[in-house]
Amino acid sequence: MAFAYSEKVMDHFTNPRNVGEIENCSGCGTVGNAQCGDIMRVYLDIDDNRRIRDVKFKTFGCGAAIATSSMATELVKGKTIQEALEVTNKAVMEALDGLPPVKVHCSLLAEEAIHAALWDYAEREGIVIEGLEKPK
Numbered sequence: 152m153a154f155a156y157s158e159k160v161m162d163h164f165t166n167p168r169n170v171g172e173i174e175n176c177s178g179c180g181t182v183g184n185a186q187c188g189d190i191m192r193v194y195l196d197i198d199d200n201r202r203i204r205d206v207k208f209k210t211f212g213c214g215a216a217i218a219t220s221s222m223a224t225e226l227v228k229g230k231t232i233q234e235a236l237e238v239t240n241k242a243v244m245e246a247l248d249g250l251p252p253v254k255v256h257c258s259l260l261a262e263e264a265i266h267a268a269l270w271d272y273a274e275r276e277g278i279v280i281e282g283l284e285k286p287k
């Protein structure tokens with residue numbers, strides 16, 4: 152098969168974690184993928200110690216986008232906002248035992264949506280998150 156998904160990708164695709172919305176979230180972000188036009192929205196619930204208490208996502212995206220978002224949200228849950236910034240799309244792909252090369256762009260949606268949600272949170276709180284770039 153020219154195009155194989157790992158067992159972990161299939162698991163997170165068929166049984167995605169953290170799908171949904173958070174009412175009164177601390178920050179949320181929506182991003183679109185320039186290559187395929189798919190979109191993703193991420194909601195964060197951040198506590199007073201700037202730790203991510205909960206995270207949910209929704210996407211109009213392919214299986215790889217769903218699997219990477221599921222894994223990315225699992226990886227940032229419970230982390231501080233600084234630790235969450237270290238959850239790159241590369242880290243997410245590694246946690247999923249890899250993605251087929253043509254699907255690597257899909258993993259960017261989750262990272263970008265989490266960053267956009269963190270940016271929204273920082274703006275609402277009037278803080279600067281070191282190392283966080285303004286979403287495009």
Ligand code: FES
Nearest residue numbers: 187189212213214
């Ligand atoms: Fe959007 Fe694959 S191109 S789902």
Ligand code: FES
Nearest residue numbers: 187189213216257
């Ligand atoms: Fe669009 Fe995967 S093809 S996110």
